[in-house]
Amino acid sequence: MQPQLLLLGAHxxxxxxxxxxxxxxxxQVLRGRPAGDGQRPEFRLLHAGAGADxxxxxxxxxxxxxxxxxxxxxxxxxxxISDSLAQSVVQHLRWIMQKDLLGQDxxxxxxxxxxxxxxxxxxxxxxxxxVEYIALSxxxxxTDLKQRREIRAGTAFYIDQCxxxxxxxGRTLILEGLEKAERNVLPVLNNLxxxxxxxxxxxxxxxxxxxxxxxxxxxxxxxxxxxxxxRVSENFRVIALGLPVxxxxxxxxxxxxxxxxxxxxxxxxxxxxQLKLLYSVGANVSAEKVSxxxxxxxxxxxxxxxxxxxxxxxxxxxxxxxQVLNSFPMMSIKHAIQWLxxxxxxxxxxxxxxxxxxxxRFELQDSGSSLLPKEIIRVERMTENHLFxxxxxxxxxxxxxxxxxxAGTRPLSQPCASDRFIQTLSHKQLLAEMMxxxxxxxxxxxxxxxxxxxxxxxxxxxxxxxxxxPIMLYQDMTARDLIQQRYTLPNGDTAWRSSxxxxxxxxxxxxxxxxxxRVNTGTLAVxxxxxxxxxxxxxxxxxxxxxxxxxxxxxELQMSDEQLQKRSIxxxxxxxxxxxxxxxxxxxxxxxxxxxxxFLTMFFFHYMKPLVKSEEIQVxxxxxxxxxxxxxxxxxxxxxxxxxxxxxxxxxxxxSLSTRQLxxxxxxxxxxxxxxxxxxxxxxCLS
Numbered sequence: 001m002q003p004q005l006l007l008l009g010a011h012x013x014x015x016x017x018x019x020x021x022x023x024x025x026x027x028q029v030l031r032g033r034p035a036g037d038g039q040r041p042e043f044r045l046l047h048a049g050a051g052a053d054x055x056x057x058x059x060x061x062x063x064x065x066x067x068x069x070x071x072x073x074x075x076x077x078x079x080x081i082s083d084s085l086a087q088s089v090v091q092h093l094r095w096i097m098q099k100d101l102l103g104q105d106x107x108x109x110x111x112x113x114x115x116x117x118x119x120x121x122x123x124x125x126x127x128x129x130x131v132e133y134i135a136l137s138x139x140x141x142x143t144d145l146k147q148r149r150e151i152r153a154g155t156a157f158y159i160d161q162c163x164x165x166x167x168x169x170g171r172t173l174i175l176e177g178l179e180k181a182e183r184n185v186l187p188v189l190n191n192l193x194x195x196x197x198x199x200x201x202x203x204x205x206x207x208x209x210x211x212x213x214x215x216x217x218x219x220x221x222x223x224x225x226x227x228x229x230x231r232v233s234e235n236f237r238v239i240a241l242g243l244p245v246x247x248x249x250x251x252x253x254x255x256x257x258x259x260x261x262x263x264x265x266x267x268x269x270x271x272x273x274q275l276k277l278l279y280s281v282g283a284n285v286s287a288e289k290v291s292x293x294x295x296x297x298x299x300x301x302x303x304x305x306x307x308x309x310x311x312x313x314x315x316x317x318x319x320x321x322x323q324v325l326n327s328f329p330m331m332s333i334k335h336a337i338q339w340l341x342x343x344x345x346x347x348x349x350x351x352x353x354x355x356x357x358x359x360x361r362f363e364l365q366d367s368g369s370s371l372l373p374k375e376i377i378r379v380e381r382m383t384e385n386h387l388f389x390x391x392x393x394x395x396x397x398x399x400x401x402x403x404x405x406x407a408g409t410r411p412l413s414q415p416c417a418s419d420r421f422i423q424t425l426s427h428k429q430l431l432a433e434m435m436x437x438x439x440x441x442x443x444x445x446x447x448x449x450x451x452x453x454x455x456x457x458x459x460x461x462x463x464x465x466x467x468x469x470p471i472m473l474y475q476d477m478t479a480r481d482l483i484q485q486r487y488t489l490p491n492g493d494t495a496w497r498s499s500x501x502x503x504x505x506x507x508x509x510x511x512x513x514x515x516x517x518r519v520n521t522g523t524l525a526v527x528x529x530x531x532x533x534x535x536x537x538x539x540x541x542x543x544x545x546x547x548x549x550x551x552x553x554x555x556e557l558q559m560s561d562e563q564l565q566k567r568s569i570x571x572x573x574x575x576x577x578x579x580x581x582x583x584x585x586x587x588x589x590x591x592x593x594x595x596x597x598x599f600l601t602m603f604f605f606h607y608m609k610p611l612v613k614s615e616e617i618q619v620x621x622x623x624x625x626x627x628x629x630x631x632x633x634x635x636x637x638x639x640x641x642x643x644x645x646x647x648x649x650x651x652x653x654x655x656s657l658s659t660r661q662l663x664x665x666x667x668x669x670x671x672x673x674x675x676x677x678x679x680x681x682x683x684x685c686l687s
Contacts, residue, residue, distance in 0.1 A: 060094040075130035078549040080121040086273035105238040107261035112598040113316035114532035130171040132162040136181040138522035139478040158202040170233030178242035179250025193260040196232040209234040282322035292362045312597040320440040342605040371397040373432035388575040408466030424615040437604040442578040447608030450658025466510035479526040496540040508573030516580040517594040542568040624666040
């Protein structure tokens with residue numbers, strides 16, 4: 001049976017706005033549907049007359065759900081339902097609705113990417129349910145789920161956390177990343193999932209609705225309150241999101257915990273739905289190219305590819321890539337694939353050959369006609385609607401293409417303005433490519449030590465008028481260091497201090513995550529929602545929303561910014577962007593292979609190659625004008641010999657003679673021209 005989505009409802013009532021939105025949505029869907037296509041879900045729209053005042057009913061196929069008015073409408077997800085729902089997503093929604101009506105908790109399991117979270121949020125938006133969200137990481141403890149102790153005016157007391165708030169208020173708790181949590185954390189929830197019971201630190205006891213109601217028949221409410229018994233709402237549900245372990249890395253699920261969920265495999269959207277989505281994004285790209293690109297991506301997500309040890313292709317980033325190709329239809333598709341899936345630095349020789357083979361099979365190898373961007377010609381601030389946007393003109397071959405990109409809050413500068421930055425051909429090209437990616441997604445810049453990643457990024461930020469927020473990452477960094485830290489006020493009270501990352505998101509800065517390859521992957525998981533959806537839930541209960549969702553919420557609730565801030569809801573600035581800097585992964589190593597399938601879904605990757613000899617000479621000569629020519633030639637021919645050898649010892653020495661070190665040596669030689677070159681090199685290599 002094909003699922004259908006119906007909406008029955010009254011014209012008046014509290015949920016009139018919700019029904020109106022879903023009605024408009026379905027009208028668009030109906031309009032876009034070709035007649036006589038029996039394969040699509042059949043969307044029909046019915047609503048009852050003014051007499052039906054019990055609230056709206058949503059039907060998906062033969063399953064119907066009665067809407068209730070939410071107590072805290074600001075906690076209901078906004079703007080997640082897309083204009084046309086794919087058939088597979090409607091089936092997932094119908095399944096979740098069945099489990100919800102049966103009072104069962106749900107576990108959505110599937111490959112990395114934002115799809116599982118978006119299906120859960122779409123369901124909650126459709127049924128107007130309030131959400132409590134927590135991203136689990138290796139730093140999550142029992143107190144993050146149950147109750148946290150705070151001190152105010154010298155008195156300690158407990159504050160309920162997400163699981164307890166959701167249980168008592170009848171919200172839906174979304175637990176993301178079950179495989180990231182340490183083994184002893186989630187069993188805390190076992191009894192809450194099974195019997196809807198939980199003993200709290202402050203002496204209260206949560207009890208399931210039916211048991212509580214039975215007790216109420218024999219005792220008064222004041223007696224139960226005196227016994228500190230709290231009723232768990234019958235509307236409380238849990239939706240857990242996780243990856244299948246062992247295919248992906250993480251802790252395997254505790255069997256008692258696993259048995260408390262109804263699980264569903266949320267695999268990537270079917271080929272046909274994906275194709276329709278990509279066609280709608282890339283009207284200027286030839287349909288044949290789009291289907292070849294999608295076929296290539298789907299092949300790399302197949303079982304055979306994972307047997308070869310290839311990480312999954314990030315299918316969820318495809319629409320962003322097609323958007324770039326839509327503005328630059330003449331650009332090489334193979335080049336765009338390398339931004340999403342940098343196989344040249346990610347895989348060993350066999351893996352590279354396998355990917356090249358698939359590229360050949362789908363005719364995606366570069367032909368002579370496909371071109372790469374050459375340089376940025378000019379950057380101008382756009383003045384309309386006070387938006388922080390710039391129009392950037394990029395030269396591709398002999399054509400000039402102008403695109404709109406987010407810009408910072410400072411005045412813009414022209415691409416070649418800085419005197420500290422030497423423009424070489426490869427740098428110009430890299431900046432133009434970064435500008436293309438910046439149009440749609442956050443960037444990760446991969447390159448060896450001291451090859452100039454930070455300098456390039458600073459120049460990029462200056463060009464677009466961004467303030468930079470540099471954040472140095474280290475190995476044992478916790479999720480709290482990234483988002484919010486606890487500190488104590490002078491009078492002994494506890495408080496939360498937002499991290500530079502959160503402040504940058506609110507102010508629209510460009511965040512520089514320096515050394516993202518060092519951080520544990522379980523810690524980075526807390527950033528996934530910020531990168532994919534531009535949303536973040538903080539430890540103190542505040543929520544940051546993407547600007548369009550914030551505006552929709554403001555409009556629906558008819559509230560001012562001050563009122564929403566009192567309820568701890570803040571908009572993320574539309575200019576906010578992240579650039580991550582990383583060193584290339586060590587191929588074949590288990591510890592340093594940081595670039596896994598989960599990480600691939602988060603960024604577009606740009607590889608910064610080491611400079612060729614002529615460009616390196618140009619940079620050093622312009623930075624250090626009075627260096628002796630003979631010494632420079634010797635130094636550079638020695639360095640490039642070391643870089644070109646295959647010997648591992650020589651390779652590690654070459655890494656210590658990066659462009660940064662060569663500039664240091666050159667500055668020293670320009671001051672002391674009689675100094676021995678041999679000692680300068682041995683000093684730099686610490687040999």
